[in-house]
Amino acid sequence: MREDSILTLHPLAVRDEGEETVVGRTDTGDFIALPPVGARALGLLAEGHTPAHTRRLLRAQTGQNLDITGLATDLLPLGFVATCDGHPVPGPAPLRPTWPRLRPATVAFTLHPALPVLLVALTVTAVVVAAGRPQLWPGYRQLIWSDHTGLVLLAQAAVAWILLGIHETAHLITARAAGVPGRITFGTRLQFLVAQTEVPGIWAAPRRHRQTVYAAGMATDLTLASAAVLTAATTTEGSVVHRAALIVTTTVAITLTIQAMAFMRTDIYFLIQDLTGCHTLYADATAHARHQAARAAAWLRRRPAPAPGLGPLAALPAREARIVRVYTVVLTAGTVLCLTAAAAVTIPFDLHLLTAATGHLFAPDASVAVHALDGGAVLAVLLIPQALWARAWWRRHGHHLTRRRSAPQP
Structure with a gap:
């Protein structure tokens, strides 16, 4: 140059x-x-x-x-x-979008201001209908519709993946309507396997369009849940359609609960980041948490600690630094609680199901087809997502481990 x-x-x-x-x-x-x-x-x-x-x-x-x-x-x-x-001049390759033939004009209706009004009206109607009928509310009993654990888990997994696909498609379509390419991929958030829609070019879109893209998945979830509540309210209790509608409602409730975990860069996190104007909120909070951990470690070892004013927030405006400090508390506490719950509840529960399923599959009485199929279904539901999680984690972090392993030793 x-x-x-x-x-x-x-x-x-x-x-x-x-x-x-x-x-x-x-x-x-x-x-x-x-x-x-x-x-x-x-x-x-x-x-x-x-x-x-x-x-x-x-x-x-x-x-x-x-x-x-x-x-x-x-x-x-x-x-x-x-x-x-x-x-x-060499540079990064353009993003390879999902559904490249989808044109913005085809899905422009998703950015129409009247659409959120219709979705809110549908949601309010469903809430009013369910208000006096507790049997329509989400709950774990809605998911236990059979004595065969594998069958229940398999059906639940199928419903969850279908809803997840619709959720991510909503992000993709609204981004395409805004003229921004997007790509649906697998990713990881702590111990969770997630599908994610990458739309980094959304920074160029107007604020209303950006926030519509971020909220599109949750808005679609609420729409599906509202439609499911109204379906359950108008069908015969115990029928296949009635039970399926209740499963959809409860699955959406679980999904929205996970979306509330803003410390994992969920949809709500991106809305918060956009509303606060903090362009790299998660990265800044992570750097601040590491800086504070280094200071605490130095204090415990009775060594000179980095000065507070020399941390990663020193270059940020005062308002943005305050927001990052608050989010750092949310990030740290949420991560610790989430990993603790995984170690205390999720992992032991999955191991129990895995052991029981293996016993059903390979026990001497496994000649009973129902038991074998039930055990196989449990194994599939447990192991396939874990394999996908490991693959997504390695694609994102594997090069760091490879680089360390190949580095020359002193």
Whole structure:
């Protein structure tokens, strides 16, 4: 990069937020926040001005002598620069979207302001109907409809995965309506296997569209639950349709409970992040928690601790730093409680089911087909998600372990 270099930039989306401007590529999801003068410099570079000419223009306009060459150099690893002096610049590959043929015009209705009003009306109707009928409320008894554990678990897993697919599709469709590509993948949140819709380019969309995309999954869940309540209220108690509707209602209640765990970057977390204007809330809180843990460890070892003012929050505005401190408490407490519950309840329960299922499958009386099928169903429900969790975890974290293992030893 030289003072007289000519840059060709990839198409960049620009969103003005007053004190700063968000700029980035919607096809890769790489975004940065710049002061207005930085965004103006980026615009001049995109128009074909050299860093030296851009610096002179901005000095005449603002009186500031800016390091435009340094700014241009910083753009290289972000993937914003397509060519420098005619030479191609390597960068991240564009996101490969799910359902690439889905056009924004086809699903534009999902961003219509009237749609949330209709969904709220349906939800209120379901609440009114269920208010005087406790048998329609979510509860664990709604899930226990057979004496065969494997059959119950298999049906519950099927319903949960179908609802999860609909939930993620709602995110994908609303993002596509906003003109942003999205991709549905598997991921991990602590001990949970999750399906997730990656829409990093949503930073370029208007605030109402961003929040619609974040809330689309939960809104769809509430819509399905409301429809299920109304179905259960109008069908014969004990019928297949009635029981299926109650299973859907209870499964959605469980899903929404998990969504409330904002310390795991759920949909509610992204809404909080957007509403507070903290662009990297989870990363900042994680860094702050590690800094505080390092200070506590140093104090216990009676060694000099890092100064409080030198932590990762020092560069943040005062308002944003306060929000990060509060979220750090939520993140730390939620993570500890979640992992404790997993160790004390979830893992022992799964091991008990696994042992019982294996016994049913391989016991001497396993010739009884019902017992064998029941044990096999339990094993499938328990082991397949764990295998998917391990694969998703390795794809995200495996390179760190590989790098450490291959590092030369002193």
